[in-house]
Amino acid sequence: MTEQQPEAATAGGDVRLTGIGKTYGDFTAVQPLDLTVPQGSFFALLGASGCGKTTTLRMIAGLEEPTSGTVLIGGQDVTDLPPYKRPVNTVFQSYALFPHLDIFENVAFGLRRRGKKDVKKQVESMLELVELGQYARRKPHQLSGGQQQRVAVARALINHPQVLLLDEPLGALDLKLRRQMQLELKRIQTEVGITFVHVTHDQEEAMTMADTIAVMNAGRVEQLGAPADLYENPGSTFVANFLGQSNLIAAEVTGSADGDLLLSASGVRLAMPKARCATDATKVYLGVRPEKITLAHASATGDIAEGRNRLQGTVVDSSFIGVSTQYVVRSEGGQEIAVFEQNMDRDIRIAPGAPVVLHWNPAHSFGLDAAQAIDAGTGEAAA
Ligand SMILES: Nc1ncnc2c1ncn2[C@@H]1O[C@H](COP(=O)(O)OP(=O)(O)OP(=O)(O)O)[C@@H](O)[C@H]1O
Numbered sequence: 001m002t003e004q005q006p007e008a009a010t011a012g013g014d015v016r017l018t019g020i021g022k023t024y025g026d027f028t029a030v031q032p033l034d035l036t037v038p039q040g041s042f043f044a045l046l047g048a049s050g051c052g053k054t055t056t057l058r059m060i061a062g063l064e065e066p067t068s069g070t071v072l073i074g075g076q077d078v079t080d081l082p083p084y085k086r087p088v089n090t091v092f093q094s095y096a097l098f099p100h101l102d103i104f105e106n107v108a109f110g111l112r113r114r115g116k117k118d119v120k121k122q123v124e125s126m127l128e129l130v131e132l133g134q135y136a137r138r139k140p141h142q143l144s145g146g147q148q149q150r151v152a153v154a155r156a157l158i159n160h161p162q163v164l165l166l167d168e169p170l171g172a173l174d175l176k177l178r179r180q181m182q183l184e185l186k187r188i189q190t191e192v193g194i195t196f197v198h199v200t201h202d203q204e205e206a207m208t209m210a211d212t213i214a215v216m217n218a219g220r221v222e223q224l225g226a227p228a229d230l231y232e233n234p235g236s237t238f239v240a241n242f243l244g245q246s247n248l249i250a251a252e253v254t255g256s257a258d259g260d261l262l263l264s265a266s267g268v269r270l271a272m273p274k275a276r277c278a279t280d281a282t283k284v285y286l287g288v289r290p291e292k293i294t295l296a297h298a299s300a301t302g303d304i305a306e307g308r309n310r311l312q313g314t315v316v317d318s319s320f321i322g323v324s325t326q327y328v329v330r331s332e333g334g335q336e337i338a339v340f341e342q343n344m345d346r347d348i349r350i351a352p353g354a355p356v357v358l359h360w361n362p363a364h365s366f367g368l369d370a371a372q373a374i375d376a377g378t379g380e381a382a383a
């Protein structure tokens with residue numbers, strides 16, 4: 001820890017936002033929101049373009065003045081502190097390295113600016129952390145995009161921030177390098193143990209890296225939770241569609257039995273656990289993920305277990321993508337249902353045009369209020 005930031009060094013790195021909001025004129029970029037990011041966690045702000053992620057991050061950094069609310073870092077109210085007095089550092093999508101300085105000097109920059117003379121040991125251990133030890137004397141343009149990104153991370157971490165803010169830091173990298181850097185960043189975070197707040201519009205990226213994800217939509221946090229919880233129990237159609245892919249089947253609640261809600265979907269009887277239904281409404285969507293559904297040829301339904309949800313339909317499309325085959329099935333009700341089948345053994349009869357029965361464990365269904373738009377979050381999810 002540095003002598004310049006003694007209070008920051010001992011105060012811990014949890015980030016607490018209370019009623020923090022931002023308006024530009026009569027446009028609300030961020031609705032007043034309350035959020036706590038525990039010390040040492042990897043937190044992702046996930047959402048489509050324009051939903052307010054960067055604005056939220058910039059308010060934590062002190063680069064944007066909130067219209068309302070307070071920012072606490074490690075219990076200290078920093079709302080009125082300028083960026084350089086906050087125990088945070090930010091890594092942006094454009095790494096903004098100094099082109100004329102070599103990698104060593106880029107990383108040493110923060111220490112030198114604070115008047116530190118003996119920087120060698122710290123810089124070397126930072127370069128070690130991001131696995132760039134042998135590149136110390138290169139210039140930024142002599143490194144790949146991923147390597148430059150790691151320099152940017154080292155340059156921020158050398159200041160010993162309590163909180164590292166990352167705004168789409170992997171946005172400029174191609175897909176393969178992105179995936180690699182996701183694991184790398186996660187390793188670095190685990191190693192240094194400080195709080196990371198990571199902004200991304202890539203749901204896979206958020207799920208791979210984060211302990212907790214806040215899904216943002218139009219300036220609001222729509223849902224907050226661990227990746228698996230959000231995936232298994234989305235609370236809105238937006239989250240169901242934005243995080244992975246969901247089949248949402250319009251249905252009416254007709255009764256209940258043994259902890260299950262009994263439903264009718266265009267006359268077809270379905271069930272789902274009452275505990276997994278996010279609404280008391282009678283008009284609901286039954287949600288089921290494509291990989292939870294099993295596909296059987298209509299002539300081979302004898303061994304489908306009792307009590308499973310069943311829908312009849314016709315295959316309209318199938319695409320083989322290696323690990324799985326992705327089917328689109330038109331159900332009796334006329335709705336297109338996505339089904340992902342792992343390629344264990346393929347039934348060659350299940351090709352476009354085949355009559356099929358879709359079946360799944362009712363426990364794998366979730367319920368949402370049908371008053372919401374069924375396609376919320378879909379357009380952006382594909383982007
Ligand atoms: N200085 C500004 N003046 C007016 N509106 C702004 C300003 N800065 C941002 N906004 C608006 O606030 C909203 C949120 O912007 P923000 O940059 O936080 O989005 P984002 O979620 O980071 O999007 P992206 O994924 O595209 O980076 C946007 O609609 C944007 O146009």
Ligand SMILES: [Mg+2]
Pocket residue numbers: 053054055
């Ligand atoms: Mg942004």
